Every structure is written in structure tokens, then in C-alpha cells.
């Protein structure tokens with residue numbers, strides 16, 4: 236199985252800026268898919284006092300594991316990065332495959348696969364790459380610069396760390412060291428600064444942030460007792476000094492309401508939530524008990540406290556996609572959206588709008604603006620970014636939000652809450668306001684005037700009242716929307732019935748953007764037929780024997796970068812052909828060390844050698860090395876060691892001119 240191997244900063248910088256210049260793309264995301272700022276609207280939100288230029292971000296998960304993923308999320312318009320959850324047990328073996336997007340979205344992938352130290356470095360690298368990108372995009376063409384962090388005020392980004400999963404682990408020295416280093420990553424920044432390659436040496440002088448993050452979303456085990464959740468939050472607020480958001484489980488709805496929504500209304504009759512999930516997870520009344528306590532404690536410490544809806548929903552593994560060892564799996568996507576909105580509704584009924592609510596559950600271009608209208612922030616996404624187009628899908632979220640704001644006559648997110656569902660008037664009616672303020676607000680509403688100026692200090696309460704009404708309206712609406720039902724989400728991606736081979740395929744390119752790690756890529760190779768010749772030992776040398784042809788018909792071929800591929804299996808689901816691109820297509824390793832560390836995987840690694848190149852290759856667990864550079868090419872493997880004259884390779888294998896130096900003679904295939 237492939238092991239994720241972080242790509243060094245110098246390699247990422249070279250790749251990123253080389254690709255921007257040559258291909259007008261970044262990590263395979265075309266510049267035309269970069270998110271754009273709307274000069275007419277301010278999409279910014281405040282996250283615990285930090286300005287984020289948009290409320291959108293990738294959810295903690297596959298899109299925030301590696302530095303390049305976070306950069307891609309940023310280019311797609313993400314300004315709140317919910318970093319993948321880390322924990323003290325950082326040597327877990329995650330079952331494979333681990334992401335099932337055949338229908339609504341399931342996974343068994345819940346924890347960072349890198350070590351704590353590697354995760355820290357990935358997050359610092361990502362932060363630095365984003366700063367470098369902002370600088371470089373200023374210097375590039377207008378097409379690429381269009382709003383991508385260059386437009387004034389569109390580049391502000393918040394990194395939100397996430398730790399799990401119990402008090403003992405979170406208090407451990409290593410997790411504590413991770414959080415402390417995220418608060419002050421000066422030493423890591425200085426070390427990485429020196430790794431910025433020479434052609435971009437001027438970027439070494441950028442004032443990179445050393446406080447990577449001071450906000451944290453707590454992810455607890457399904458089944459973590461509420462008292463323990465409270466103790467963890469206290470520790471994070473008081474001892475580490477972080478703003479804290481606690482991620483809550485959909486089981487909070489209770490068996491009755493959850494079943495009513497999931498099965499009776501939406502029709503997901505095949506999904507069974509184990510009894511144990513309800514028995515072990517925090518219950519509603521327990522959560523209600525600690526929310527106000529923790530919020531007061533945070534206020535006293537000068538920190539923020541909020542909740543997040545929602546964690547994934549644990550269901551019985553009734554499918555055959557994941558290994559049979561996995562008795563449970565985690566539901567995401569559209570049905571989770573309806574459940575999480577029901578939780579927001581219930582939470583708001585209990586607490587009003589006095590606690591920040593962050594949201595991640597089944598968000599897509601069709602509902603992102605609605606979640607923003609409810610005052611949820613950030614609104615983060617995972618499942619939809621795994622669909623065809625990948626990160627490139629996100630630009631539509633912001634475009635749709637801008638369009639909805641335009642239709643509501645809103646120029647910022649707060650005024651959008653007032654206009655989104657036409658509740659501004661009703662929200663006003665529920666407030667007790669000083670003389671004249673309500674009249675001035677109504678006049679501004681009628682005339683399309685400045686609502687903020689008209690309301691003065693009442694603007695905040697007015698927006699809050701509108702958010703509560705919006706929550707009721709939207710909460711009711713999603714319960715009957717067809718797009719969330721089982722029948723609307725039952726069709727898996729289309730398969731055409733052909734089997735993938737090493738070379739050639741439909742070349743639809745779907746497997747490239749759907750990979751959260753950008754592990755699949757395409758490369759151009761010459762079309763034609765290449766003869767395979769087998770060298771047969773004759774006693775004094777080799778004879779040449781024809782052994783078929785390799786045929787390459789497509790101008791571009793798909794390949795896989797093993798270092799960035801964690802065998803999640805997702806590109807297999809999205810590929811119209813059978814076999815899985817990550818398993819069948821040529822696999823490249825970034826370094827010889829990574830190649831050597833995966834002896835069970837076929838693949839290729841290239842390294843400089845003298846003035847030329849040395850290629851290490853493994854096929855069927857047999858390893859070969861080809862070395863070029865001078866007039867002769869050296870080809871070695873188990874039992875043979877050949878030098879081929881590149882001007883006349885066949886001459887080297889004449890029986891009278893032994894070409895073998897050392898090792899036993901064996902049959903050797905060349906092409």
C-alpha cells in the first residue's frame with residue numbers, strides 16, 4: 236500500500252510557479268477555475284476576530300491533508316482552512332479503499348495519515364505557499380490574477396486546526412507540542428524559508444506568518460462522554476489559549492427525529508444507525524448543559540467558543556466497498572445536510588444567535604448561499620469537492636453567492652441575511668428598538684438604502700433575528716427538497732465496461748481533478764507502436780527475439796504520483812473504465828527513497844546521475860535500473876548487466892560481442 240510522502244517545499248515551489256507560467260494552471264487546476272473576487276460585494280466574515288475573505292473553506296479531511304491540497308483549496312476560493320484532524324496515535328493504518336462516492340458519500344477515513352511533525356510542516360508549508368502565491372499572482376497575467384488573492388481584501392485566510400480524539404491524547408506532550416508550534420511556527424518557517432529555490436529567492440524575504448493558527452475545532456470520538464468534551468475544551472481554552480469550536484454529532488437529534496428525517500422523509504431505508512451510537516454519544520440535554528458554560532469561560536479568557544454541525548453520521552457498513560473488517564462507516568453528503576440543518580434549527584431555537592455556528596454537511600453550489608444566509612461560518616465542504624471537477628467546483632459557490640446577494644440587494648454577508656428570504660421586515664418586528672430606528676430601517680428597506688447605517692447599533696440584533704427566521708424557513712424547505720432524497724442520489728458514476736490498461740484510456744481526465752491530493756496527472760508521449768525485443772543469451776552474448784509491440788494511440792497518458800496517493804480508491808469510482816487509475820496506470824515515485832520504501836508496488840523513480848538520468852523501475856516485484864548520460868546506456872537487473880551503444884544498440888548484442896558484464900545471463904526484455 237502506498238504511504239503518503241510529503242513533497243518538499245522546494246519541489247512544490249518549482250512545480251507551482253513553473254506550471255503557472257507554462258500551463259496557466261496550478262497543481263492541475265486551470266487558472267480559469269480559480270475563484271474570483273466580486274468587486275461589488277464583500278464576502279468576508281469574522282472567524283474569532285480574524286478576517287476571512289470568504290466564508291468558504293475545505294472541511295477537515297482529504298482536502299486539507301497535504302500542502303498542495305490546501306493551496307488548491309485557496310485557489311478555489313477557500314479562506315477558512317479546516318486542517319485535517321491530528322491525534323497522538325499518528326501511526327494508524329487506515330483501511331483501503333477509504334472513500335466511497337458511488338452515491339451519497341461514505342468514508343472510513345477519519346484521521347490524519349501523517350505524523351504530527353509531518354502535519355505541522357505541511358500546514359506551515361501551505362501557509363507559506365499561499366503567501367508566495369499572492370506575491371507571484373500579482374506579477375502574472377490578468378487572467379490568472381483575476382481576484383485570486385490579489386484583489387484588495389480577497390486574500391485574507393484563516394487556518395483552523397483540528398485535534399482529536401480524547402482528553403489523554405490531546406493533553407499528551409506531542410499533541411501539545413503540535414498546538415504550541417502552530418501558535419508559533421517561527422523555527423519551522425525559518426528552516427523552510429531557506430528551502431525556497433534560487434529562481435524564486437526573492438520570495439525568501441516575504442514576512443511569512445509564524446502564528447499559523449490560534450483557532451481549533453475539536454473532533455471527538457463517536458462516543459466521547461460530554462464531561463470529557465467539556466474538560467478538553469477547558470484545557471484548550473485555558474492552558475493552550477485557543478479559540479475553540481466543538482464539532483457535534485448528528486446523533487444529537489435522537490433516534491426518533493433522525494429516523495424520521497433520514498428514512499421516513501428522505502427514503503434512506505438501507506442506512507442503519509447502530510443503537511450504540513445513540514447510547515455512547517452526547518445527548519441533547521448534555522450538550523445544552525455545557526454550551527453556555529464553555530462560552531462564558533471562553534469570554535472570560537478573551538477567547539471565542541462555538542459549535543460545529545456536524546460530524547459525519549456513523550452507520551452500519553451494509554455495502555461491499557470497504558474492507559469487511561469495517562463494521563461501521565461514516566455518512567456525509569446530501570442526507571447529512573438535512574440532518575445537520577435540523578440540528579442548527581434546534582440549536583438556534585435553544586440558544587438564539589448568541590453562539591457562532593460553523594457548518595459542514597452536504598454543501599454544494601446549490602445550497603452554499605443558503606447556509607451563508609443562515610449566518611453559518613465557515614461553511615466548509617468535502618464531499619462535493621470529490622465529484623467531477625474537484626476543487627474547480629468551488630468557484631461556482633462564490634459566484635452563486637454573489638448572484639444571490641445581488642438579487643437581495645446585499646453588498647455584504649450580514650445584509651444578505653436580511654435580504655435572502657425576505658425576512659428583514661419580520662425580523663424588525665420582533666425587536667424592541669429605540670424610537671425612530673424601526674422607521675428608519677423600514678425606509679431604508681423600501682428605498683434600497685444603507686441598512687447598516689439606518690439601523691445603527693440595532694443592525695447586529697436585526698441581522699441575528701433575520702438569521703433565526705432564515706433558519707426556520709430553510710430548515711423547513713430542505714425537508715421536502717427532492718435533491719436530498721435517496722431516489723435522487725442512487726445513481727453511481729457511469730461505467731462503460733472496458734478495462735483500463737497501462738497505456739491509453741478514454742482520456743476523459745476525470746481522475747485528475749477528483750483526486751484531493753493531485754496524485755494523478757497526464758503527460759504527453761509520442762504515439763505509435765514500440766517493438767519489444769527480448770535478449771536471449773546465446774552463451775557468448777545475446778540474440779534478439781521479437782516479443783510483441785506496445786501500442787500507444789492517445790497523445791496523452793494518465794500516470795500516478797505514488798508519494799501523493801494514499802490508495803483511497805476514489806479515482807477508481809469516478810473513472811468510467813474498470814480497474815482504477817491509481818492501480819493500473821504507470822506509477823511514479825518522487826524519490827528513490829520513496830520507491831525503495833514501497834517494495835510491493837510497481838513503479839518508476841528517476842534521479843540525476845552524472846550528466847544524465849538514472850531510472851529505477853519495478854515490474855512484478857522485479858527491479859531494474861537504466862542509466863543514461865554518455866554514448867552508452869546501462870541496463871541492469873537481477874542476473875544481467877548490459878551496456879548498450881545508443882548509436883547502434885543491436886550491435887552490442889551480437890553473439891560475437893558479449894554485452895553482459897557480471898551476473899548470470901538471462902532473458903531480458905527491452906523496448
Ligand code: SF4
Nearest residue numbers: 740742743744746810
Ligand atoms: S484513467 Fe479513467 S478517469 Fe482517468 S482519464 Fe483514463 S478513463 Fe478517464
Ligand code: SF4
Nearest residue numbers: 750800801803804806
Ligand atoms: S490517485 Fe486515486 S487512489 Fe490515489 S489518492 Fe488520488 S483519488 Fe485516491
